[in-house]
Amino acid sequence: MDENESKKLSRRDFAHRAILLSATASLAPAAIALEPSTAQNNPPAKKQEPSNLPKLPPASQAEADARFQFVTTLPANQFDDEQKAMLKTLCIYLQPALDRVRAYHLENSDGPALYLKPLVEREKKPQPIHTQSSKKS
Amino acid sequence: MVKDSVLFETVGELAKKIQSKQLSPVELTESYLQRSETLGPRFNAYARLTPDLALEQAHNAEKEIQRGHYRGPLHGIPYAAKDLLTVKGIPTTWGAKPFADQVFDYTATVIEHLTNVGAILIGKASMIELAGGMGYMYASASLQGEAKNPWDTRCWTCGSSSGSGAIVAAALAGFAIGTETWGSIVCPAAFCGVSGLRPTYGRVSRRGAMALAYSMDKIGPMARSAEDCTRIFAAIAGHDPLDRGTLPVDRAAFTYSPAADLGSHTLRVGWLTNAWKNYDPAVAKVVEAAHKYMKRRFPTMKDAALPEGPWEDAANIIMQSEAASSFSELIRSGRVKELNDPMGRVAGYVAQDIPAADYTSAQRIREILQKKMNELFDSCDVLVTASQPVPATPLDMNLLTGLSFPDPLGAIGNLCGLPALSVPCGFTEKNLPVGLQFIGRAGDDAAVLQAGRTFQAGSDWHRKHPAIKA
Numbered sequence: 001m002d003e004n005e006s007k008k009l010s011r012r013d014f015a016h017r018a019i020l021l022s023a024t025a026s027l028a029p030a031a032i033a034l035e036p037s038t039a040q041n042n043p044p045a046k047k048q049e050p051s052n053l054p055k056l057p058p059a060s061q062a063e064a065d066a067r068f069q070f071v072t073t074l075p076a077n078q079f080d081d082e083q084k085a086m087l088k089t090l091c092i093y094l095q096p097a098l099d100r101v102r103a104y105h106l107e108n109s110d111g112p113a114l115y116l117k118p119l120v121e122r123e124k125k126p127q128p129i130h131t132q133s134s135k136k137s
Numbered sequence: 138m139v140k141d142s143v144l145f146e147t148v149g150e151l152a153k154k155i156q157s158k159q160l161s162p163v164e165l166t167e168s169y170l171q172r173s174e175t176l177g178p179r180f181n182a183y184a185r186l187t188p189d190l191a192l193e194q195a196h197n198a199e200k201e202i203q204r205g206h207y208r209g210p211l212h213g214i215p216y217a218a219k220d221l222l223t224v225k226g227i228p229t230t231w232g233a234k235p236f237a238d239q240v241f242d243y244t245a246t247v248i249e250h251l252t253n254v255g256a257i258l259i260g261k262a263s264m265i266e267l268a269g270g271m272g273y274m275y276a277s278a279s280l281q282g283e284a285k286n287p288w289d290t291r292c293w294t295c296g297s298s299s300g301s302g303a304i305v306a307a308a309l310a311g312f313a314i315g316t317e318t319w320g321s322i323v324c325p326a327a328f329c330g331v332s333g334l335r336p337t338y339g340r341v342s343r344r345g346a347m348a349l350a351y352s353m354d355k356i357g358p359m360a361r362s363a364e365d366c367t368r369i370f371a372a373i374a375g376h377d378p379l380d381r382g383t384l385p386v387d388r389a390a391f392t393y394s395p396a397a398d399l400g401s402h403t404l405r406v407g408w409l410t411n412a413w414k415n416y417d418p419a420v421a422k423v424v425e426a427a428h429k430y431m432k433r434r435f436p437t438m439k440d441a442a443l444p445e446g447p448w449e450d451a452a453n454i455i456m457q458s459e460a461a462s463s464f465s466e467l468i469r470s471g472r473v474k475e476l477n478d479p480m481g482r483v484a485g486y487v488a489q490d491i492p493a494a495d496y497t498s499a500q501r502i503r504e505i506l507q508k509k510m511n512e513l514f515d516s517c518d519v520l521v522t523a524s525q526p527v528p529a530t531p532l533d534m535n536l537l538t539g540l541s542f543p544d545p546l547g548a549i550g551n552l553c554g555l556p557a558l559s560v561p562c563g564f565t566e567k568n569l570p571v572g573l574q575f576i577g578r579a580g581d582d583a584a585v586l587q588a589g590r591t592f593q594a595g596s597d598w599h600r601k602h603p604a605i606k607a
Contacts, residue, residue: 101450
């Protein structure tokens with residue numbers, strides 16, 4: 001594997017990991033233990049920004065920036081600087097996942113995994129089973 | 138008081154003693170309650186104990202059993218439920234400060250099922266706030282603080298069923314109920330050295346459970362053996378007209394047969410070669426040994442590979458979008474900023490802005506993935522690999538800046554609603570548990586349970602427990 005390929009993989013891998021972290025995952029991805037524990041009940045106050053944010057293509061970067069602008073400029077949303085920094089990071093982390101999903105080839109006939117399940121009244125309120133035979137003689 | 142060694146026994150063993158009246162449900166409940174009061178805070182394992190309810194249920198169980206009305210293997214067994222399941226009149230906090238005083242006027246179906254078979258609720262297990270629905274970067278993302286691993290209290294239990302894992306590992310109850318949207322049963326089971334079943338999507342009713350991602354949420358048991366998971370699953374599985382996500386009656390129900398003929402149907406097992414990119418060296422050794430053991434137990438086992446594609450991306454987009462909807466009021470009101478975790482306070486704002494077209498595309502990719510996985514299961518009944526590539530992580534690790542790893546299997550299993558069972562398969566040199574997971578075709582929970590029971594029939598990893606001084 002040449003160095004360029006290695007770099008590409010490295011970026012992709014990082015983005016892959018990063019989206020896991022940015023996700024609202026019910027499992028925060030486990031991480032390899034590097035340091036002895038100093039358990040705290042509260043998160044450290046100091047901001048720790050990842051140094052290796054994924055490098056996005058220009059169009060993707062523009063979309064991530066626009067998302068950040070949209071989220072932070074809505075009048076109802078008030079964020080301090082630390083929260084804004086986190087939001088910016090999350091917008092960048094989200095983008096590669098959106099890009100990859102968009103790049104995946106789908107045919108028009110590829111339906112979604114979720115389909116409407118019409119509400120059947122008897123399902124909501126189960127009715128007693130009628131024993132009268134409907135057989136035609 | 139019941140001896141500690143008895144408290145570490147499996148549900149099956151406790152049940153035998155209860156049925157034969159050698160063990161009193163009241164005494165057992167009192168013992169678990171006392172142990173939970175003493176040790177629970179050490180592990181931040183509980184959101185709250187429910188001693189009044191527990192003792193009432195225990196006395197009822199005792200009376201019934203004395204009268205000869207034995208309801209089955211869970212009768213008189215104390216358990217804990219993750220604090221996102223409603224119990225009428227008792228606070229259900231979802232592990233989150235904005236919901237600290239939340240009380241519902243009805244009880245979750247899964248709790249009702251367990252009550253009906255005579256199980257005794259002794260408390261609500263702590264959890265990651267909103268089950269991680271708004272994202273998190275620290276183990277302390279919980280109203281109850283970080284859950285500490287009974288094997289090493291400097292380490293985390295994993296989330297989001299963090300208290301449930303600690304409770305089972307430390308023998309604070311007979312078993313616990315957890316939930317999984319992505320990894321929240323399998324990972325705590327692995328980190329805590331217990332057995333945990335993530336059932337097929339739709340087999341267990343979620344009525345009364347906090348919704349995170351409607352199309353991915355599952356409820357399942359965590360216990361001290363695969364056999365126990367089988368018994369508990371049989372009690373909680375079933376169609377529920379009040380949860381439209383449950384499967385039809387004939388496909389949701391599960392029957393436990395004690396002799397479930399482990400040898401009657403030889404499982405075709407596929408060892409996954411590409412589930413994890415790298416293993417922590419301490420875990421790699423254990424997994425290698427587990428692979429050899431599996432080869433002996435299942436001589437026809439062959440290698441298998443997961444399909445490649447943007448499955449994690451699709452899963453993330455679906456989960457984030459659905460979570461943003463589940464907690465939209467919390468986000469819009471700004472109360473999401475009361476969450477403990479710095480990421481949890483803001484991630485929902487970004488998730489709300491995921492385009493609907495991308496969400497729908499992710500759902501279309503999901504359908505393609507389902508078909509690919511179905512084809513894979515044509516050649517094997519069960520896939521197997523390590524539950525996690527690392528052992529329990531330090532409590533204070535920053536998950537955003539620390540190392541992490543891709544988890545295609547977690548994405549695939551939860552996107553496709555596949556059943557998975559994690560069982561302990563060994564320990565690292567630092568005495569931290571390592572888990573092995575079995576994954577089956579959707580609906581074939583019986584196969585993963587059979588695989589887990591077969592594995593445990595010839596091993597004793599599930600018998601190990603942490604040395605805990607009272």
